[in-house]
Amino acid sequence: MADSSQEKPAEEKVEENAVSPPQPPPPPAKEMKTIVLTGFGGLKMVKVQKKPEVTPTEGEVLIRVKACGLNFLDLMVRQGVMDNPPKTPVVMGFECSGEVEGLGENTAGFNVGDRVIGFVNFCAWAELVAVPAHLVFKMPDNMSFQDGAALPMNYLAAYIMLFDIGGLRKGQSVFVHSTGGGVGHAVTQLCKTLENVTLFGTASYHKHEALKGTVNHLFDHVVDYSQEIRKVSPEGVDIFLDSVCGEDANKGIALLRPMGKYILYGSSSVVTGETKSFFSFAKSWWQVDKISPIKLFDENKVIAGFQLRQLLFKQGQHEYIRSIMDKLFMFYNQGKIRPMIDSAWAFEDVGEAMQKLHDRKNIGKVILDPSLQPKPKAAAPPETVRTDSISEDQAKEKEQGTGE
Amino acid sequence: MADSSQEKPAEEKVEENAVSPPQPPPPPAKEMKTIVLTGFGGLKMVKVQKKPEVTPTEGEVLIRVKACGLNFLDLMVRQGVMDNPPKTPVVMGFECSGEVEGLGENTAGFNVGDRVIGFVNFCAWAELVAVPAHLVFKMPDNMSFQDGAALPMNYLAAYIMLFDIGGLRKGQSVFVHSTGGGVGHAVTQLCKTLENVTLFGTASYHKHEALKGTVNHLFDHVVDYSQEIRKVSPEGVDIFLDSVCGEDANKGIALLRPMGKYILYGSSSVVTGETKSFFSFAKSWWQVDKISPIKLFDENKVIAGFQLRQLLFKQGQHEYIRSIMDKLFMFYNQGKIRPMIDSAWAFEDVGEAMQKLHDRKNIGKVILDPSLQPKPKAAAPPETVRTDSISEDQAKEKEQGTGE
Numbered sequence: 002m003a004d005s006s007q008e009k010p011a012e013e014k015v016e017e018n019a020v021s022p023p024q025p026p027p028p029p030a031k032e033m034k035t036i037v038l039t040g041f042g043g044l045k046m047v048k049v050q051k052k053p054e055v056t057p058t059e060g061e062v063l064i065r066v067k068a069c070g071l072n073f074l075d076l077m078v079r080q081g082v083m084d085n086p087p088k089t090p091v092v093m094g095f096e097c098s099g100e101v102e103g104l105g106e107n108t109a110g111f112n113v114g115d116r117v118i119g120f121v122n123f124c125a126w127a128e129l130v131a132v133p134a135h136l137v138f139k140m141p142d143n144m145s146f147q148d149g150a151a152l153p154m155n156y157l158a159a160y161i162m163l164f165d166i167g168g169l170r171k172g173q174s175v176f177v178h179s180t181g182g183g184v185g186h187a188v189t190q191l192c193k194t195l196e197n198v199t200l201f202g203t204a205s206y207h208k209h210e211a212l213k214g215t216v217n218h219l220f221d222h223v224v225d226y227s228q229e230i231r232k233v234s235p236e237g238v239d240i241f242l243d244s245v246c247g248e249d250a251n252k253g254i255a256l257l258r259p260m261g262k263y264i265l266y267g268s269s270s271v272v273t274g275e276t277k278s279f280f281s282f283a284k285s286w287w288q289v290d291k292i293s294p295i296k297l298f299d300e301n302k303v304i305a306g307f308q309l310r311q312l313l314f315k316q317g318q319h320e321y322i323r324s325i326m327d328k329l330f331m332f333y334n335q336g337k338i339r340p341m342i343d344s345a346w347a348f349e350d351v352g353e354a355m356q357k358l359h360d361r362k363n364i365g366k367v368i369l370d371p372s373l374q375p376k377p378k379a380a381a382p383p384e385t386v387r388t389d390s391i392s393e394d395q396a397k398e399k400e401q402g403t404g405e
Numbered sequence: 406m407a408d409s410s411q412e413k414p415a416e417e418k419v420e421e422n423a424v425s426p427p428q429p430p431p432p433p434a435k436e437m438k439t440i441v442l443t444g445f446g447g448l449k450m451v452k453v454q455k456k457p458e459v460t461p462t463e464g465e466v467l468i469r470v471k472a473c474g475l476n477f478l479d480l481m482v483r484q485g486v487m488d489n490p491p492k493t494p495v496v497m498g499f500e501c502s503g504e505v506e507g508l509g510e511n512t513a514g515f516n517v518g519d520r521v522i523g524f525v526n527f528c529a530w531a532e533l534v535a536v537p538a539h540l541v542f543k544m545p546d547n548m549s550f551q552d553g554a555a556l557p558m559n560y561l562a563a564y565i566m567l568f569d570i571g572g573l574r575k576g577q578s579v580f581v582h583s584t585g586g587g588v589g590h591a592v593t594q595l596c597k598t599l600e601n602v603t604l605f606g607t608a609s610y611h612k613h614e615a616l617k618g619t620v621n622h623l624f625d626h627v628v629d630y631s632q633e634i635r636k637v638s639p640e641g642v643d644i645f646l647d648s649v650c651g652e653d654a655n656k657g658i659a660l661l662r663p664m665g666k667y668i669l670y671g672s673s674s675v676v677t678g679e680t681k682s683f684f685s686f687a688k689s690w691w692q693v694d695k696i697s698p699i700k701l702f703d704e705n706k707v708i709a710g711f712q713l714r715q716l717l718f719k720q721g722q723h724e725y726i727r728s729i730m731d732k733l734f735m736f737y738n739q740g741k742i743r744p745m746i747d748s749a750w751a752f753e754d755v756g757e758a759m760q761k762l763h764d765r766k767n768i769g770k771v772i773l774d775p776s777l778q779p780k781p782k783a784a785a786p787p788e789t790v791r792t793d794s795i796s797e798d799q800a801k802e803k804e805q806g807t808g809e
Contacts (some may be wrong), residue, residue: 084703165664168569243698246699250698259716263698265699266702289697290697292708293693294693294710295710297710298670298712299710299715301710301712301716303707303709304701305707306698306702306703306704307702311663311705312705315663316664321664
């Protein structure tokens with residue numbers, strides 16, 4: 002896995018060559034910039050560090066990273082509120098775009114210089130990353146590196162949920178949280194690839210103007226969306242996509258029309274403050290009612306859980322994933338999908354980028370770009386400034402945790 | 406609903422005409438043969454009775470019935486172990502084929518003499534039935550009336566589960582109980598409309614020879630199929646169709662591959678003997694574990710319940726159902742699906758037909774045909790003979806209740 006090769010010290014390479022005739026000592030290892038999670042917690046646990054450059058091992062493609070995607074999942078990793086948290090220190094990041102700079106054995110089909118997208122289970126936020134070839138995808142020629150870093154996880158998740166689990170058909174209705182966020186925005190665009198799909202969604206009020214026209218019925222997070230949806234569509238919705246969990250799980254299942262599908266794909270309600278809150282964590286999970294298949298039988302309903310990270314890195318359905326990426330590239334080439342980029346940040350400004358996502362201030366994808374120069378810093382330590390500047394409204398919004 | 410019109414006494418018609426000038430008294434109402442459930446219980450609660458002929462009201466198509474489908478659901482109705490049992494006495498039956506003999510107002514698109522299939526919430530087992538036009542479908546020209554009565558519920562259920570809930574794709578694997586039964590057989594044929602689908606199924610041992618070649622891996626009901634499936638496919642199956650419920654629900658969910666879908670569509674394990682057993686009923690339901698959406702999230706799994714009767718008669722998705730029926734007729738015309746008919750019975754022999762289904766002795770669909778003459782009866786009362794003749798093997802098989 003890229004994880005271990007990334008950490009491989011230069012000395013090991015000498016040992017591997019021990020059977021060869023004596024060699025001159027290797028030149029000092031070249032270094033690359035990475036974003037490291039040094040331990041679980043607040044923003045200060047995330048540090049830019051130099052590490053020895055990685056080299057690709059068998060089956061791996063070495064990517065010179067041009068842009069990385071920042072996801073709500075990364076905030077959960079930082080707080081340690083995810084399933085199977087990694088051992089720290091660890092280089093963060095799950096997705097990137099860039100150019101192929103080297104190839105391990107058995108990576109047929111790729112050439113140095115190819116413009117690619119890569120998924121990797123940590124280590125994407127670095128100047129170089131070694132990615133297993135089955136998780137590397139050649140980008141369409143007209144796709145920018147920023148789009149290449151914005152598209153993979155969000156659109157893959159949205160596509161699988163809407164079409165493969167949800168079986169979305171023309172004329173149906175969909176609910177999604179946080180239409181201003183990564184998956185939410187992907188959902189709005191993918192729904193438009195079918196005729197006459199009605200989309201219900203939430204977003205913070207300040208984003209409503211920017212999202213005008215993308216969602217049929219847009220509600221603020223503080224509104225009781227169940228009641229509002231019932232006014233428009235008394236029967237409820239065909240597909241309910243839930244990235245919040247907690248009480249929203251029960252609300253979502255109750256809102257399903259006959260043959261409706263509830264899909265849990267995140268649990269952003271566990272992220273309430275800058276650091277882990279055991280209370281929010283426990284509350285989110287205890288609030289979710291267990292359901293008997295017999296109840297689903299009585300009501301003709303479907304409930305599903307979808308965790309892209311599991312699918313990508315643990316469950317080995319590589320051909321399936323490739324088939325969906327091909328469809329997404331086709332939609333991209335047809336102009337049917339186009340990621341919305343909120344902003345791009347230097348590695349050094351990752352804390353500020355994370356805070357923007359945390360505060361739901363982004364509209365579209367937040368990108369990290371290793372070639373960018375950091376912003377000039379203010380005198381006060383950034384964490385203090387940020388904590389002080391959170392308004393009551395923002396604190397409330399965080400409490401609701403919508404995972405944009 | 407057809408239910409009430411079926412029972413409408415002739416006197417009511419006179420009252421409706423009360424405002425018109427005095428009329429000569431109506432001729433004595435013509436009568437039709439029906440199969441009536443007189444109360445919940447054993448075979449003797451089912452009786453052939455004459456009733457006044459029905460007439461179609463607004464939006465109804467009057468069908469001269471040529472063949473009726475007998476389903477495991479009808480056994481559950483007889484025992485009263487279904488959801489929302491009807492009031493007795495009631496004419497039984499949910500599906501039939503026949504010729505249009507009359508039309509109410511607002512039934513555009515149908516003509517007298519059309520060969521049609523009808524779904525109706527009770528009252529299908531009669532010489533005449535009035536069916537709401539949205540549940541009447543013109544049969545392909547080359548379809549026999551027997552096929553027309555064998556196809557609707559079984560193939561509609563199988564199609565919706567495999568393709569719309571299951572999202573079956575080429576190369577995937579499916580498990581289904583009772584491949585010798587109605588839905589099971591429909592599943593085997595529909596799986597073959599895609600390339601390279603691996604089908605696991607169960608059937609009583611005596612049917613294995615007849616089912617050879619239709620199922621990739623066929624197990625007897627008494628075999629621990631979980632273990633056998635794991636030997637062939639350690640990861641499990643992509644779609645698990647469960648008509649048994651009880652302990653099988655937990656087994657099925659455990660057998661799912663990543664992104665796998667468990668679909669509960671029946672609970673035949675509640676039917677153990679000729680009459681309702683509270684013990685089996687309660688056991689079947691208590692055995693089923695409740696599941697948290699969070700567990701599904703951790704494992705990337707989908708659980709669903711599907712009840713065709715709810716969808717057809719309560720949930721009003723008429724356009725959707727028509728679209729599936731069109732697809733089934735297309736498959737039929739292409740020769741890709743062909744119902745397997747086990748046997749056809751006179752109305753008077755409905756008890757024997759039910760017992761055959763109960764004993765899982767049928768291979769394919771059991772049909773009732775109002776034009777058939779009853780078999781000559783033996784001297785002993787039929788129920789007594791049947792009860793005595795059940796072997797230990799059969800009793801065991803019943804205990805397992807596979808809903809064929």
